[in-house]
Amino acid sequence: MTRPVRVRFAPSPTGNLHIGGARTAIYNWAFARRHGGSFVLRIEDTDPERSTTENTAQIVRSLRWLGLDWDEGPEIGGNYGPYLQSQRFATYNEALERLKRNGSVYPCFCTPDELNAKREAAQAANLSNTGYDRSCRDLPADEVAKRISDGESHTWRLKVPLDHGPVTFDDLVFGTTSFPIEQMDDFIILRSDGSPTYNFVVCIDDVSMDISHVIRGDDHLSNTPKQILVYEALGAPAPHFAHLSMILGPDGKRLSKRHGATSVEAYQQQGFLPEALLNYLALLGWSLDGETTVFSSDTLKENFGFDRISRNPAVFDETKLTWMNSAYIKAMGASFFVDAWLPYLQEVGFTRNGDTLLDASGALLSGTPATVEEVDADVITNRCWYEAIYPLVAERAKKLDEVNAMTAFLFSGDKVFYDEKSVEKCLRKPGIDKVLTRCLDELANEDMLWQHAELEEALRSLPEQLDLKPKVVFQAVRVAVCGNMVSPPLFESLELLGRKRTIARIKAARNLLL
């Protein structure tokens, strides 16, 4: 009989969702979906000092943003709740009482200071085992009863069975792993303040939530034998374990804040698409076939398995993530693009008929940014125009946050922010005023359709007529209209800008030269 697949992602809300946590969540999710099982979200908030509800909400938001869904969790409930560890203390107490009755735990009256002293002494003496010396393990029962009734501060420790033999388990990623019992410490499962510790509660929860597979970070590999001992004391079957190797920073050290952005939220803000992050993270330690790098979450769900998970730690390569993101932008299509771009438009207050002139750093020079509602309304009524921008930026933008700068010239009315270097190089040259004049002549025809093909048709012969290189002519027009020698394709840009503004800008640029 194989029991139904039930997996969980159990972050502790002491910060927002970390890249490493996100990958763990993705693998849990993919495994559950692959096997038609359940994916449970459990919040490990037993440390009231560092846990906040805001962090919990942020983690939930990030997971959702990534496109993950779960079957049970704090905000959606389920048959195995509550899903906040802080609300499960009754379960932990009950389990502890059970362990007290069957003699697998004992009270320890050693103070933290004593323990520290012993530990330091053991380390100084180069002892092979620097764990607890078990001095409280065999205290006479009457003494124990008296000290407890006297109210003496004490913890509860797991009584490791000394004749147990090595603790062995088959890790789905690392294979058979074994720990000598002599190394196992009689670790604390209940603190002197009455709160249970991680290695205890995690077992209780996984048992009572009927978790079949524990998929988590490699940093828990050495905790696993401890937990197996707890399962055994409880008389409960241990789940299967799958440990995932760590994600490292570029320096080969464990990924942390000092490596820069490490939260999912930070990548979201930078303009990464959830599909791209998910794809990249999925590939960081797992491979579909060794060849395919871009694949959908459906493909992941259908193919994920532990047999193709790598055991070595992986360096997080933001360059490759960025490339992946650009691939997703190229493939997403105009409609999804506009939806994804919207928040960035709202941030600067761009609208089709706006006049927000920004300088090179993105600071407002003149004009009035639109409100969020106005941007919203504008995108709804001019959806086609916004979607027409997509092909211009799709091949250029690697991240969404770059799109505003790329298209700012479309939102500044008749004015243009001129990049000084571009003006010097492409505009302030002898004869350019004539180029612009001729250009205006060609565009003066009111009957001409203002579309890129017609515009190109109208201007294509200009270089030959003026006996100039195409580059000289078109770069001049580009700077006149866009303010910069680097811009999206010229004729498409003119089309989007419109007849009136294009002509106004070229005239303004010519006047600048005269």
Added chain:
RNA sequence: GUCCCCAUCGUCUAGCGGUUAGGACACCGCCCUUUCAAGGCGGAGAUCACGGGUUCGAAUCCCGUUGGGGAUGCCA
């Protein structure tokens, strides 16, 4: 110190006894081109950490060494 884990191009990886060691990112050329990109084509880049075995044959199996990571908390 002790225990556990890991080791293929700069990076992510494929490989699971016989391959010219494959792919992707990044990098370098060339082509395309009115800018920037994108795209196409090509290139360089890995004595498979090192040393011993086993085998007709080892990146693949075994042992050791070195290096890295993790654990060793009244954190999770």
